[in-house]
Amino acid sequence: MTYKVQPGVVGCAIRPVITGQHRSLEEMMYDTVQLALNDAGLSIDDIDGIVVASNDQFDGRAISVMMASGPVGGVDRDILSTPSASEHAFVMGALRVASGQYRTQLIVSWSPTEASSLSEAQRLGADPYFHRALPLDELSAHALQAAALEAQVPGVRELAARIAAKNRHHGEQANPKTRPEAGTARWPLEPSMTSQPVTGAVALILASPEFIAERGIAQVAWLQGMGWATEAGFLGDRELGEASALKVASHQAYAAAGVKDPATAFDVVEITDATPYTELLAYEGLGLCDRAQWAEQVRAGTFQRGGALPVNPSGGVLTHNPVFCTGLIRIAEVANQIRGRAGDHQIDNVRCGVAHAASGFAMQYQSAVVFGREQGRAA
Template structure:
């Protein structure tokens, strides 16, 4: 969540400088920059132009990924892994100045069918929730429990942000079966991260690094009628690739903490299954056991997730950043003890159309960058 008293340019400058200071790098040591923003949310064409000066992109290699914030991270890792770059700055932001974020999202929908509904991201999440309920009726009560847990986690991790998010019931329209208190209202937000190659880290003797040990991403069709919304095949494929690169055969045992995108608690349940953390038939037992609670064997969203802080466009990159901070021991109030391997999951688009999975670790075995 960001200071709404600052201009967008000031906000991006501050967050970029803070990320570089935290990494021990200066702007001159950044080889390339990848930003992620949404023209419709920003209310301007080619929104990256507003960021170029603020993030140090003038006369420098800078790219934009307007599809999703997490795609900027993927692009940066691939560029560094290519050997053509040693360092990258990744920045994403999400304003709330559009007169209607719902209308801005509708513009990104299929123009022949979905725009006429009208379809926004919350509507897509509600359609997915209803599909999950049709196959697993117990999901309704589980969703309420997860929602309460995530809000409690958020209140512990970010008390001020949680207080802002708690008024969602009065500002956010409900979409059955998603209840108003299961979502947080959109807020202004920005996030920045620095990526460096293994050689750069070794040469400059950088310590306390969160290594990218595995990465996978996949996309489902944009037309919802072509999909079974009670499943998440793109997430299954993204997880398969990330686990294979990281050498994980049993993620439930190998991971110490998970940060996943929970636009709704129903999507969180679906992610449990697709990520290999809990099969649908075991949802009830696992949630009741508290295994995914902050004090459980595998804490999920100790930050409170999207249910606490919801800068809509950049929530995916925030999940990755939260996972990295856990590995570095810099997560603050919600730090999980002995977090050596973390998973960052990002989902975006209608009904989690885009899926990205990162496995981060304290050691560099299998690291890409």
């Protein structure tokens, strides 16, 4: 790492789907934080600072972080908020620990479904002169991206269907008690290639090596590298059939981690698969597989659980889609794989993994995070 100290994830709480109406949004946040603290064997008194990520429109409140401070433990404690993406909260918290100014950080994000129309909430976040008039929401943007990719890569639709089936099968193994609903069709996307929004939440705890050593914490996912980049906001200024920002973000992460060959460096990968087309683009953007090899690798089962490089053993976004916090969930899933705490979808002997987080219209925000079991660089 190029930072002053190397952060490690010591606690996680992943709640990709929360059902029932018996708990308020504030209670849901509190429950999630307490689960993460219990997983780490810590109390809120051990936390130096908090970074939260939420969407005011989804929450149906103005300045949602003000409401969140109490349930997440922010009263009389340093707290920051980012409305751009859940994964950006992780980046902020990791940088705070890496700076040496904080020993611990709590990262929390949530995504309710109380808004009468999440599609309308997303439209209001779009460019007011062109995109709102379309009208544009995230699913429509993903559909435009899928159409662009179909125009560039013959036969990609069959591969997308295979990836969707893979992730749904993984999701059934990881969460046998909950079955995801098929999403909404937006040409060329079929319902099986998307998923309905659900209520969910996630929390992680980051700590410095000094703190980890003092507490004798054994199950640690060491942050070895991370990178992030942003595409142009206007879709007409972008090549939707490419993932240019992800290539920049992964290059940053791999340079910090010392990863030379990403196709062979990792034991597990979690990708923000809002659609199977976005997963294909992430294969390329992360350097896992060039598009010339997509067909061969997908048909060979390379990215299935039990394959050479398992991708989304959790089932990914196609299994459960808490829209705003899916990126942070991917980061937490890889951290749990490294820590050996992924439950029914744990992959054997995971030593290094990469998480891809994407948010916004057609993967506007891109991030890559590399974790390892050993402190230091991946290779």
